[in-house]
Amino acid sequence: MTWMRRHLLDLQSLSAEELTLILDTARGFRAVGERNIKKVPALRGKTVVNLFVEPSTRTRISFELAALRLSADVINFTAEASSLKKGETLKDTVRNLEALNAEFIILRHGASGAPQFLSQFARAHVINAGDGAHEHPTQGLLDAFTIRERMGRIEGLKVTILGDILYSRVARSNIWALVTLGARVTLCGPSTLVPKVFEQLHPSIRVTWDLEDALRDADVVNLLRIQHERQRMSAFPSIGEYASLFGLTPPRAARLRPDALIMHPGPINRGVEIASEVADGHQSVILEQVTNGLAVRMAVLFLLNGGRQSDLGTTP
Amino acid sequence: MSDVLLEPRVLQRTIARMAHEIAERNPQSGDLALVGIQKGGVALAGRLSAALERILGHPVPVGLLDVAMYRDDLGQRAAPALMPTEISFPLDGRIVVLVDDVLFSGRTIRAALDALTDLGRPRRVQLAVLVDRGHRELPIRADFVGKNLPTSLRQRVDVRWTEDGGDDTVRMLEMPA
Structure with a gap:
């Protein structure tokens, strides 16, 4: 090649x-x-x-x-x-x-x-x-690279992308790299930011608004930043509500597979999409992504x- | 169309002779290290190291060097594939024998010298090649040569190591005009 x-x-x-x-x-x-x-x-x-x-x-x-x-x-x-x-x-x-x-x-x-x-x-x-x-594209590539280096492969892995999918170019590049390389992708977040139509992009894509379901057997969880600057309408009532419903808190992270990777493209909003303890925890590969x-x-x-x-x- | 230049037994003898020459030239054998240039030099470096260990009675470390990022024709051709560079010993102060299978224009060796310089400062660098086929484009020569072989530019020297799935035979291939 x-x-x-x-x-x-x-x-x-x-x-x-x-x-x-x-x-x-x-x-x-x-x-x-x-x-x-x-x-x-x-x-x-x-x-x-x-x-x-x-x-x-x-x-x-x-x-x-x-x-x-x-x-x-x-x-x-x-x-x-x-x-x-x-x-x-x-x-x-x-x-x-x-x-x-x-x-x-x-x-x-x-x-x-x-x-x-x-x-x-x-x-x-x-x-x-x-x-x-x-x-x-380079964010999608570096995420795929990080997953491959850590897990040894991409094919067959279950990757959950969590957060603002609708406005996210990072989500789109991740989706294309991952499905092309044979991963199964679950998209999760508030229904206003994760429309069901994303499933029509590729047969390996699944949309769920149920966080428990999205995290349960994921090999990788990629958290996306809530992009205040790109939000043209109010997609959820408040940052606090987003954090309580979809933030990766320590109790939620504890239910992940012990070898699951936690990723974030940065800059992270501590306490919003990810809790500080989780961002700095042993499953986090956020700095490795950089x-x-x-x-x-x-x-x-x-x-x-x-x-x-x-x-x-x-x-x- | 191909002619056999070195069959397996002769190849093995040639490598043994090269190892003896390297040992003779470097009495301070404790400082010796071999660095095989990806890809053809890697198998030869491994063989030379094994032969040197038999002669010297102590192991001689082997490293791998990929020179793709140092080539002088990047941008004029499709980007070359990268292969691992693995040198797990400090180069500083060492006597490094660069190892490649075929010496041709000398451009790979020029790139290898630059790559090596970025990794450390050997006390001395020598060059060992299995086949010197001539046609140098740079002022570079080998210190240890398995076989000198005058070739035409239409010919290709094909080295097939068993380590890479080959038959330990060196052949001369005629390229179509």
Whole structure:
């Protein structure tokens, strides 16, 4: 299996072989992060632009460090401090960045489909760092990587994703990676945030609003942050009510399988979707996810960097 | 179309001779370590280590080195698969013998030297290869060579280790024009 794509726009369109190649490659890069010298020359001379039209700190930092550890030069471009504020279109911004010979554009954007739009005219490799409620491919990859490293496999596992599914690009990317790699996915949360129609995406997806049912025999529980900023309507009465009905409290966590993993993409709202004791407990792999995120992003940059001259200008 | 260059018994003798040369060249054998370059150098490094242990009477540690991240043609070809780098002993102060099956352009060795430098500072680095087929593109030469073999660019040297499911035979393959 060799990597042939120019861009990483979503996980929905990736095959199991492509996903596995990324995870295998990430394993090599995780080992680099454990060395004394944590840098390799794979992207020497290449320029990576972090184009974050929507604010983000941890994803940007993770991509920035990934690029730096591959020896690329990195420019951080945020909407607040840029020409986008002055009325420049996204297309013109990207053309300007390309005029500086940027080879990679990592785009975070509030609008679903913005990376896809960019990929239609950009000469640079486009990486989706989160677009609206659509996808956040590298988060889905790092979650899949963490599960595979901890459990030894993904196929056949029962993974529960708990929380705000409706507005979550993290949920969507997780769903696609997991079902493509053979896991069974249970989606759980308040019915207003977990519509039954998600079951129509794939036969391995199940929706339940019963938390006990979702936790009972799960191998992995992935908790999603309640996204106050993305909530356009009031999906549940109060944060306190959400915490009492769906928060992973110590008594609930105690009923999980003893070897089940507890995951969270961060930033965590302690006391809301997860209790402090659970977040810091021995089943939690939350910080490991952060470490793995770096390795996965290095792998994505490394794979996209490959290619031949004849591929330039074609999509995907 | 293929010609057998080294059959299993000759291969084994060749490796034994290389081990003797390595032992002779390095009287401070306690500092010796072998590092096999993924993928073809790994089996050879294991064989050399076993042979050296018989000669020296003490084990010689073996590491694995993947050079994919250090190649000079990344971006001009599909990204190469990564294989594990596993060096469980400190490289600092060691005499490291880099091991590969076939020495060709020398670019893999150039990458291996860079990769090694990022992992530690050996006192000395030497190079052992089973087959030197010529066509060097960089000023690199091997210290220990199993067999010197003039080849044309259309030929390929194919080493099949039993460790990798092969038959311990080295063959010359003619590539279609």
